[in-house]
Amino acid sequence: xxxxxxxxxxxxxxxxxxxxxxxxxxxxxxxxxxxxxxxxxxxxxxxxxxxxxxxxxxxxxxxxxxxxxxxxxxxxxxxxxxxxxxxxxxxxxxxxxxxxxxxxxxxxxxxxxxxxxxxxxxxxxxxxxxxxxxxxxxxxxxxxxxxxxxxxxxxxxxxxxxxxxxxxxxxxxxxxxxxxxxxxxxxxxxxxxxxxxxxxxxxxxxxxxxxxxxxxxxxxxxxxxxxxxxxxxxxxxxxxxxxxxxxxxxxxxxxxxxxxxxxxxxxxxxxxxxxxxxxxxxxxxxxxxxxxxxxxxxxxxxxxxxxxxxxxxxxxxxxxxxxxxxxxxxxxxxxxxxxxxxxxxxxxxxxxxxxx
Numbered sequence: 001x002x003x004x005x006x007x008x009x010x011x012x013x014x015x016x017x018x019x020x021x022x023x024x025x026x027x028x029x030x031x032x033x034x035x036x037x038x039x040x041x042x043x044x045x046x047x048x049x050x051x052x053x054x055x056x057x058x059x060x061x062x063x064x065x066x067x068x069x070x071x072x073x074x075x076x077x078x079x080x081x082x083x084x085x086x087x088x089x090x091x092x093x094x095x096x097x098x099x100x101x102x103x104x105x106x107x108x109x110x111x112x113x114x115x116x117x118x119x120x121x122x123x124x125x126x127x128x129x130x131x132x133x134x135x136x137x138x139x140x141x142x143x144x145x146x147x148x149x150x151x152x153x154x155x156x157x158x159x160x161x162x163x164x165x166x167x168x169x170x171x172x173x174x175x176x177x178x179x180x181x182x183x184x185x186x187x188x189x190x191x192x193x194x195x196x197x198x199x200x201x202x203x204x205x206x207x208x209x210x211x212x213x214x215x216x217x218x219x220x221x222x223x224x225x226x227x228x229x230x231x232x233x234x235x236x237x238x239x240x241x242x243x244x245x246x247x248x249x250x251x252x253x254x255x256x257x258x259x260x261x262x263x264x265x266x267x268x269x270x271x272x273x274x275x276x277x278x279x280x281x282x283x284x285x286x287x288x289x290x291x292x293x294x295x296x297x298x299x300x301x302x303x304x305x306x307x308x309x310x311x312x313x314x315x316x317x318x319x320x321x322x323x324x325x326x327x328x329x330x331x332x333x334x335x336x337x338x339x340x341x342x343x344x345x346x347x348x349x350x351x352x353x354x355x356x
Contacts, residue, residue, distance in 0.1 A: 042167040049174040058296035077252025084286035088136040096139030097232035112153035115200040123153035127160030134321035137161035145328040151203040156196035162315035163188035247320035268303020273349030280313030290314040308352025313345035
């Protein structure tokens with residue numbers, strides 16, 4: 001064997017070891033963060049759901065007399081919302097920037113870089129332990145797209161986090177009913193795996209992705225790891241956080257118009273299903289907050305159809321999360337995803353009217 005072959009084999013072996021080492025470090029950081037932010041708190045919340053058939057009060061203001069948007073409503077909702085999500089948001093930014101600077105591009109592309117259903121499925125399955133809301137999962141999806149992961153794989157990870165969250169399904173079963181859980185699981189799987197896979201087709205002839213486009217892997221970044229990571233954090237904060245904050249404040253101010261209190265007569269109509277499907281797609285909530293929202297609205301007279309629509313559309317995506325990832329996906333893919341969430345929400349609502 002010649003010297004060049006020996007050198008190439010030694011390099012490949014070293015490259016493989018480094019890949020395994022970096023992946024291991026990432027998994028340890030992710031598992032530690034998720035244990036602190038998600039897994040352990042959700043264990044306690046699951047016990048609460050089982051014992052009390054409740055996981056807390058609705059995050060939305062339930063005072064029908066306060067019928068005008070206001071800065072106070074915007075501020076109050078933003079404070080309540082960010083108190084609930086800030087730890088997960090920090091973890092999402094940490095993991096999203098570590099994906100960009102730590103995980104090897106070749107390995108990610110081998111696993112998630114194809115437009116096949118298999119790659120999309122891996123992205124969706126990988127989302128299950130995360131259990132994040134759409135906004136907290138958005139920085140991770142951005143990090144994946146920066147590494148040239150396929151549109152379908154990144155979308156499946158982003159959408160799968162809130163929609164097929166196993167903890168939320170457990171809460172839902174004990175607080176609402178197993179029928180709500182079944183609806184959420186069926187339509188969540190369609191959205192996570194089906195819509196994400198179909199989005200690959202829209203991406204093929206899409207407009208070029210701007211600014212947050214995936215970085216080229218042809219010329220590796222030779223800067224030290226810590227410099228790459230700090231640069232990724234700076235870029236993420238500048239591009240993501242301002243739009244996130246402004247959108248949350250705006251939706252907090254408009255919540256009284258987006259979620260009006262309907263009487264029993266109007267609370268279970270197709271028009272109500274369509275309306276709440278659109279509003280649910282736009283509005284932003286923390287993980288599992290759809291459960292007490294639906295519980296409170298149904299107690300106030302909302303029908304099973306609109307409640308089932310909110311069950312899917314509230315957690316799936318939101319205006320802030322769409323703004324956060326807008327530069328990482330082609331524009332027509334974003335429109336396709338938003339329209340799909342609304343359409344599936346309407347179908348889920350109709351199914352709820354028939355089943356619940």
